Amino acid sequence: MSNSLINGHNPREIFQAQALLYKHIFAFIDSMCLKWTVEMNIPNIIHNHNKPITLSNLVSILQVPSSKIGNVQRLMRYLAHNGFFEIITNQEEENEESYALTVASKLLVKGSDLCLAPMVECVLDPTLSGSYHQLKKWIYEEDLTLFGVTLGSGFWDFLNKNPEYNKSFNEAMASDSKMINLALRDCNLVFEGLESMVDVGGGTGTTAKIICDTFPKLKCVVFDRPQVVDNLCGSNNLSYVGGDMFSSVPNADAVLLKWILHNWTDKDCIRILEKCKEAVTSNGKKGKVIVIDMVINEKKDENQITQIKLLMDVNMACLNGKERNEKEWKKLFIEAGFQDYKISPLTGFLSLMEIYP
Incomplete structure (x- = not known):
């Protein structure tokens, strides 16, 4: 890649700036994903399950159409990346990923002493x-x-x-x-x-x-x-x-x-x-x-x-x-x-x- 300057900056700096801009352009999705997990009552579902819940169990409880199971998985993956769930691979469940609560998502369990x-x-x-x-x-x-x-x-x-x-x-x-x-x-x-x-x-x-x-x-x-x-x-x-x-x-x-x-x-x-x-x-x-x-x-x-x-x-x-x-x-x-x-x-x-x- 060329090291020539563009507007006084090298390409690496410009690409970092682009990433920063995109992060903030799409930041509203962070809030909407958080709202989604509260509306779907997912923290309570995992809490009531008393152990990490598999994707198949979660979508069954949520009665999600089969065509949207992949979308639930992608939302949960993103929320986990942001610290709201922990993804666990369970050997007993044929390597199907399961979701556990983190300290942050425990604060979203309705009816608990500390619920936001x-x-x-x-x-x-x-x-x-x-x-x-x-x-x-x-x-x-x-x-x-x-x-x-x-x-x-x-x-x-x-x-x-x-x-x-x-x-x-x-x-x-x-x-x-x-x-x-x-x-x-x-x-x-x-x-x-x-x-x-x-x-x-x-x-x-x-x-x-x-x-x-x-x-x-x-x-x-x-x-x-x-x-x-x-x-x-x-x-x-x-x-x-x-x-x-x-x-x-x-x-x-x-x-x-x-x-x-x-x-x-x-x-x-x-x-x-x-x-x-x-x-x-x-x-x-x-x-x-x-x-x-x-x-x-x-x-x-x-x-x-x-x-x-x-x-x-x-x-x-x-x-x-x-x-x-x-x-x-x-x-x-x-x-x-x-x-x-x-x-x-x-x-x-x-x-x-x-x-x-």
């Missing part, structure tokens, strides 16, 4: 994912969010007007909360000594229930939109209150903001934090606000973690929100009237921030 299938179903709903075809139009709209452009209203208004999608969104957020709960089990010091806490935007209370179980003397209020909490029942130390966090937040020793602030502009975040500050300084008390969110740190994070954080930042930009680095977080805290803060790692890509008035 609702997140897949919500985010990859065509109504939501289809909006991303309009990024160009959105960029030229001065004030509208991406969903304002495509759905005719802001995302939160859309949820209020569409009960079925609101239900799907709440289930997705609840599934994500279970993952955060796994991390919170090692954060006892954060909640020790507190008598009361408000979980702002706490949804159906998945996180609050875990905290209440761990600290039975802690009184916890889940505070969210009336549409979310109106028909929910509390317990001895757990209650639900509907309201608007931009107007007021119930008083407590601590306020929890879990994956809330990244949804909003800096200006809106300051308004929310100011209301939280009022809540934790009522009656002369000096409590704290606990923020669970991403902190972008390109210099220290692994490339894959940074990629997830920057990907989420683009996603939040479409809601007029953003993911922030420490400098940007500090600026928000100071402008909202807080004096000090502490950042601790929580999950692979989320941090826990304690901020003090």
